[in-house]
Amino acid sequence: AQKVTQAQTEISVVEKEDVTLDCVYETRDTTYYLFWYKQPPSGELVFLIRRNSFDEQNEISGRYSWNFQKSTSSFNFTITASQVVDSAVYFCALIPSYGGATNKLIFGTGTLLAVQP
Amino acid sequence: DTEVTQTPKHLVMGMTNKKSLKCEQHMGHRAMYWYKQKAKKPPELMFVYSYEKLSINESVPSRFSPECPNSSLLNLHLHALQPEDSALYLCASSQGLRENYGYTFGSGTRLTVV
Numbered sequence: 563a564q565k566v567t568q569a570q571t572e573i574s575v576v577e578k579e580d581v582t583l584d585c586v587y588e589t590r591d592t593t594y595y596l597f598w599y600k601q602p603p604s605g606e607l608v609f610l611i612r613r614n615s616f617d618e619q620n621e622i623s624g625r626y627s628w629n630f631q632k633s634t635s636s637f638n639f640t641i642t643a644s645q646v647v648d649s650a651v652y653f654c655a656l657i658p659s660y661g662g663a664t665n666k667l668i669f670g671t672g673t674l675l676a677v678q679p
Numbered sequence: 680d681t682e683v684t685q686t687p688k689h690l691v692m693g694m695t696n697k698k699s700l701k702c703e704q705h706m707g708h709r710a711m712y713w714y715k716q717k718a719k720k721p722p723e724l725m726f727v728y729s730y731e732k733l734s735i736n737e738s739v740p741s742r743f744s745p746e747c748p749n750s751s752l753l754n755l756h757l758h759a760l761q762p763e764d765s766a767l768y769l770c771a772s773s774q775g776l777r778e779n780y781g782y783t784f785g786s787g788t789r790l791t792v793v
Binding site: 595597599604605606607608609612653657665666667669670671672 | 710719720721722724727735767769771773775776781782783784785786787789
């Protein structure tokens with residue numbers, strides 16, 4: 563089965579707190595790609611990061627960091643010192659690589675992050 | 680230009696109307712997509728075009744008719760929709776189907792069917 567699970571439906575934090583959004587995935591493929599997207603109230607899905615299955619290095623981009631662990635099939639996303647502008651729905655997504663290359667994004671159900679001032 | 684532009688941003692239509700959604704990109708991407716997103720749900724794939732040919736139709740009802748007139752433009756023609764078709768319709772593009780670089784999404788068209 564190809565599936566992405568985001569168990570946290572909603573998270574509320576106060577500005578400047580750190581917050582981690584969890585993502586667990588399932589795929590039978592050895593080659594696959596993981597993504598995080600941000601969807602603010604305006605509706606656009608904003609690309610945050612892409613990671614392939616052979617690259618387990620953690621990544622940091624400003625206040626954002628990602629922890630990819632194949633052993634637990636997790637790709638968690640941490641925002642450090644959260645800001646009100648971080649308030650959005652965050653989607654974790656998977657592209658499995660069957661060989662047919664459909665490039666279909668499989669989304670998790672999303673986590674609504676509310677950052678209070 | 681690194682954008683996917685969708686028009687209109689909002690659309691209200693009756694169940695007997697015919698309307699079209701438009702999507703445009705000038706990034707040289709050869710794959711384009713239509714996704715449908717209901718409130719508080721993740722986007723769901725509807726159609727995939729690759730090199731202007733329909734590659735995937737995710738069993739979408741025929742009242743939704745996609746069209747790709749050229750490599751930069753993707754349309755979604757709507758006819759005889761139902762109120763349950765009200766949703767955010769997102770267009771996206773990618774370099775191709777095999778590169779797996781992820782998508783660039785447009786800001787969507789919020790469709791209300793009355």
